[in-house]
Amino acid sequence: MVVIIAVLAALIIIGSLLIFVLKDVLHVAVSLSAVFFINSLIFLFLNQPLLAAIQLLIMIGGVSVYLFVGVAAASYSHFRYTNYAALAVAAIAIFATMAYGLYASGTAAALHSLVQSNQFYTAQIVSSLTSEYTIMALYAITTMLFLIALAAIPLLKELTVK
Amino acid sequence: MLEYLLLLAFALFSIGIAGVLASRHFVVIVLAVEIIIVSSSLAAMSLYSYTSTGAILPLLFVIWAIAAVDVIALVVFYRYLAKFKVSMDVTKLNRLRD
Numbered sequence: 001m002v003v004i005i006a007v008l009a010a011l012i013i014i015g016s017l018l019i020f021v022l023k024d025v026l027h028v029a030v031s032l033s034a035v036f037f038i039n040s041l042i043f044l045f046l047n048q049p050l051l052a053a054i055q056l057l058i059m060i061g062g063v064s065v066y067l068f069v070g071v072a073a074a075s076y077s078h079f080r081y082t083n084y085a086a087l088a089v090a091a092i093a094i095f096a097t098m099a100y101g102l103y104a105s106g107t108a109a110a111l112h113s114l115v116q117s118n119q120f121y122t123a124q125i126v127s128s129l130t131s132e133y134t135i136m137a138l139y140a141i142t143t144m145l146f147l148i149a150l151a152a153i154p155l156l157k158e159l160t161v162k
Numbered sequence: 163m164l165e166y167l168l169l170l171a172f173a174l175f176s177i178g179i180a181g182v183l184a185s186r187h188f189v190v191i192v193l194a195v196e197i198i199i200v201s202s203s204l205a206a207m208s209l210y211s212y213t214s215t216g217a218i219l220p221l222l223f224v225i226w227a228i229a230a231v232d233v234i235a236l237v238v239f240y241r242y243l244a245k246f247k248v249s250m251d252v253t254k255l256n257r258l259r260d
Contacts (some may be wrong), residue, residue, distance in 0.1 A: 002163070009170045016177050016197050025189055032193050035242045039200050046167075046211040051222065055203070058226050063196075063233045070237030071189060081187035081251075088178035098172040110168075115164055115212050 012038040020082040025071060026153065033064035033146065044135070053138045061144045065149040069156070113122055167208035174201035188243065190248045192236040199229045 015038065018031040036059035043052035101110050174197055181194030203225045210218040243250065 005167075009166075012170070013173060013177070014199075016174055019190065019193055019197070020181050020185065025241075028193060032196060035197065035200060040202060043205065043207055046208065048207065048211055051207065051210075054226070058230065062230055066237060067233055071240050081190055082181070082185045084184075086184040087180045090183050091176045094179050095173055096175035098176065099169060102165070102168060102172070108168075111164050111168075130209065 001045060005042060008045070009040050010092050012042070022085055026068075029064065029067050029148070030073065032064065032067070033060060036060055036074055048127075049135050053135060056138060064146060068149045100120060102139050164208060164212045168205060171201045171205035171208070173205065174198075186251050186253055188252050188255075189236065189240060191252065192232065193233060196229065203229075213260060215223065 012035055015031050015035040019028050019035075022028050022031060037056070040052050040056040040059065043055055177190060178194045178197035181197065182191055185191050185194065203222060206218050206221050206225065209215065210222070246253070
């Protein structure tokens with residue numbers, strides 16, 4: 001489980017960095033929806049299937065489809081929009097500040113003792129609504145909706161050009 | 163495990179803030195704000211999952227509402243800018259005053 005979440009963490013950081021590297025707005029939107037999807041998968045592996053389904057439906061089903069139809073279908077724009085050196089320096093500085101605050105203020109140790117004392121955090125509420133098949137069906141439906149929206153973009157461009 | 167999840171959320175948050183600071187494209191700035199929203203959702207979710215504090219759940223719903231409203235505002239402003247053929251470069255947005 002830890003290995004899976006580590007792989008997902010690496011993927012989500014790569015996906016969030018690709019937003020600033022890619023040049024096409026459509027590719028950027030696909031990368032952002034990949035970030036949403038991996039975030040939902042992390043929720044699922046943290047034993048919260050209902051919240052993972054809500055996250056999946058809101059983010060992929062609503063936000064990404066609206067983003068595709070509204071923004072990526074309108075026009076493409078190609079210019080170099082991100083200063084990579086400023087991005088790297090600012091990201092590392094802010095992350096170092098926040099991580100230092102987490103460890104130096106004793107918050108990490110307090111959270112660790114809190115988790116150690118609370119032994120019931122793995123006990124989860126699994127109702128009939130959140131069985132495995134329902135979750136799998138939700139993921140399948142959302143993936144189909146995502147692919148339909150992705151495939152509708154050339155059609156929309158043809159319609160708007162003529 | 164909780165600390166590493168919080169560190170992951172911090173990394174996403176710092177990438178989002180740095181993207182807002184370092185980008186010039188209008189859409190990419192709003193999408194960096196979306197990364198910040200994802201990171202806050204991840205932090206709230208990991209705290210809820212490891213400490214079973216029910217008071218975090220309304221925060222999650224507020225975060226999702228903000229994410230939805232954010233993208234709707236992005237689409238409205240994008241169509242406005244594209245209609246009047248204003249550049250997507252935010253350093254040139256003072257053309258809107260004319």
